[in-house]
Amino acid sequence: MFVVKETNKDDHFCFVIGDLIVCGNQFSRNSPAVSVRASQQPPVPPSKLSQRNQATVPLPVVTPRNQQTEKRALPEIGHLSAKDSKDQHEASALQDELDMLQEENESILEKLRLEDERCKEAEARVRELEKQVTSLGEGVSLEAKLLSRKEAALRQREAALKDARQNREGANKETTALRAQVESAKQEAAGVVAQLQVAESEVNALRTMTHRMxxxxxxxxxxxxxxxxxxxxxxxxxxxxxxxxxxxxxxxxxxxxxxxxxxxxxxxxxxxxxxxxxxxxxxxxxxxxxxxxxxxxxxxxxxxxxxxxxxxxxxxxxxxxxxxxxxxxxxxxxxxxxxxxxxxxxxxxxxxxxxxxxxxxxxxxxxxxxxxxxxxxxxxxxxxxxxxxxxxxxxxxxxxxxxxxxxxxxxxxxxxxxxxxxxxxxxxxxxxxxxxxx
Structure with a gap:
């Protein structure tokens, strides 16, 4: 046996289903309702709730306005309970559970607030990291440009060294050719000197002969x-x-x-x-x-x-x-x-x-x-x-x-x-x- 009663005022609602009372507000059209189970089930640990909030869309947060709406709904629920004498005992139990859920709800809201702040800090940190990554990328691109310039300079230097090496090889060939010519000239000069000496000896002999003649x-x-x-x-x-x-x-x-x-x-x-x-x-x-x-x-x-x-x-x-x-x-x-x-x-x-x-x-x-x-x-x-x-x-x-x-x-x-x-x-x-x- 369950009773469902809906109160919709200023986007606040409250359902009573058997042993469960579900109250909540709607932040936006896309925000789903918050379901609250019976007090007999254990509460969700904060770590799991934090992980669920990071992995999924954030759950709607119960604000003090909702609490006021819920408080207004409670007399109505009590009024209904008074009419029904049979359910008086159950209403008091539900009231106790509701208080507990409210306290848990406040604890969860506090945790959600803390998580929201952490998310904002994380987002700020992410933005800062993005900025750092951007600056690093610009630095990397600048270093890449410098490296490309250095590479181009090295290539030019290598080409210059290659040209210089070729020129040096050409100069070495010319030097070798000149040395060969010098050696040939020396040999020719030696031959000429030898011929000159022979000619001088012949001239001396002829001079002696002529002198004697x-x-x-x-x-x-x-x-x-x-x-x-x-x-x-x-x-x-x-x-x-x-x-x-x-x-x-x-x-x-x-x-x-x-x-x-x-x-x-x-x-x-x-x-x-x-x-x-x-x-x-x-x-x-x-x-x-x-x-x-x-x-x-x-x-x-x-x-x-x-x-x-x-x-x-x-x-x-x-x-x-x-x-x-x-x-x-x-x-x-x-x-x-x-x-x-x-x-x-x-x-x-x-x-x-x-x-x-x-x-x-x-x-x-x-x-x-x-x-x-x-x-x-x-x-x-x-x-x-x-x-x-x-x-x-x-x-x-x-x-x-x-x-x-x-x-x-x-x-x-x-x-x-x-x-x-x-x-x-x-x-x-x-x-x-x-x-x-x-």
């Missing part, structure tokens, strides 16, 4: 004197008809090289009589100038000129031109002697006999020429240290013989002197000594 002033002077010898005796041969087939051409050739043979040889002999070869006197300068003029005319100063005169002298000796000229001059002098009559020859102190013993002008000239020749060569032998004692003696002898006019005895002595000069090989030894001093 070029005659010294004394050697050239000897060449000039020998050309004079050849020019004189080929001229005499052409005059007296000796080797008439070649004498004229030979004379023309050697006279072109020595136009004044007699004067040059006499000048050389006079120079040999002096104490010093370099005596500074006007006469010595004239004679030296005469020799220099002959050198300028020939225009030769090499060994070929010496070889040519040596060959000319050998040819002259092999043809016995000098001996033939001497015999011819002697025969001419004897022929002049035989043309004299016997009374003229036998007359004491006759001039014709003295003339017969004297030399002809050609013979006297030839004796003077040969004396000057011998004086010159013994002077050179003495200066080069060849047979010094003999050279000094012969030099003094020929210098003393040139002080008087030549006679037939002088003619014989000069021939003996030339023979001695050839036997001792003075001319050959002079050439060897002169070559060794170069």
């Amino acid at each position: 070029i005659l010294t002033p004394k050697e050239m002077e000897e060449v000039v004197l020998k050309r004079c010898w050849l020019a004189r005796y080929w001229g005499l041969a052409a005059r007296y008809g000796i080797c008439s087939d070649i004498a004229t051409s030979k004379y023309e050739y050697w006279s072109s090289l020595a136009p004044l043979p007699f004067e040059i040889v006499l000048s050389a002999g006079q120079k040999a009589k002096e104490e010093s070869w370099e005596k500074d006197s006007e006469e010595s300068e004239k004679r030296s100038q005469l020799v220099q003029d002959i050198n300028d005319l020939t225009g030769e100063g090499n060994i070929e000129s010496m070889l040519s005169v040596e060959m000319g002298l050998k040819e002259l000796a092999s043809l016995k031109v000098e001996v033939s000229i001497t015999l011819t001059l002697a025969q001419l002098r004897l022929a002049n002697t035989f043309r004299l009559s016997d009374p003229e020859l036998k007359s004491p102190g006759g001039p014709k006999l003295l003339e017969a013993l004297e030399l002809s002008p050609e013979e006297s000239e030839d004796v003077l020429f040969k004396e000057a020749w011998l004086t010159y060569f013994w002077r050179r032998a003495l200066s080069l240290g060849i047979d010094v004692d003999i050279a000094r003696e012969r030099l003094q002898f020929w210098i003393s013989r040139s002080a008087h006019s030549p006679s037939s005895h002088d003619a014989m002595e000069v021939e003996q002197g030339l023979t001695e000069l050839r036997k001792r090989r003075i001319e050959r030894r002079l050439w060897e000594a002169s070559r060794s001093n170069q």
Whole structure:
């Protein structure tokens, strides 16, 4: 058996169902009613109620207004209970239960208020956390941007390093190529230096050879004197008809090289009589100038000129031109002697006999020429240290013989002197000594 009574005033309601009385208010259209069970059932623990409030929609909260409404409803319920005498006892029990439920309801409302405050605090905290998360997200995005910038900078640096590495490799290749070129240039320079050294040695050898092929002033002077010898005796041969087939051409050739043979040889002999070869006197300068003029005319100063005169002298000796000229001059002098009559020859102190013993002008000239020749060569032998004692003696002898006019005895002595000069090989030894001093 149950009685249901509904009171609806200012959105408050109250139901009585058997042993249960349910009172509540409606906060909104979507808020469900609060059901209250009998006092015999145990109350819901606050922890479970808090969890249920967090998991589900919050339950409507009983306010003091509801309590007033409930209080107004109680007299009505009592009025109803008075009418029903049978239910008086049950109403008092229900009143007790209602008081207990009211107290529990107040406790629950307090807990709900606390939970609401906690929810608000939690929401505030959530909003704060959201703000923090937002700020963290902005910081993370800023850090991401910085990291992206750093990454871009690193990539640029890596690209720059790669380019620098490539450039360095290119520079290393160029350096290697340049080093190879330098080594090649060094090798070429070494080869050039070696070639230069070889060329210098060849030049030195050629210079030595050329120097040896070029005659010294004394050697050239000897060449000039020998050309004079050849020019004189080929001229005499052409005059007296000796080797008439070649004498004229030979004379023309050697006279072109020595136009004044007699004067040059006499000048050389006079120079040999002096104490010093370099005596500074006007006469010595004239004679030296005469020799220099002959050198300028020939225009030769090499060994070929010496070889040519040596060959000319050998040819002259092999043809016995000098001996033939001497015999011819002697025969001419004897022929002049035989043309004299016997009374003229036998007359004491006759001039014709003295003339017969004297030399002809050609013979006297030839004796003077040969004396000057011998004086010159013994002077050179003495200066080069060849047979010094003999050279000094012969030099003094020929210098003393040139002080008087030549006679037939002088003619014989000069021939003996030339023979001695050839036997001792003075001319050959002079050439060897002169070559060794170069």
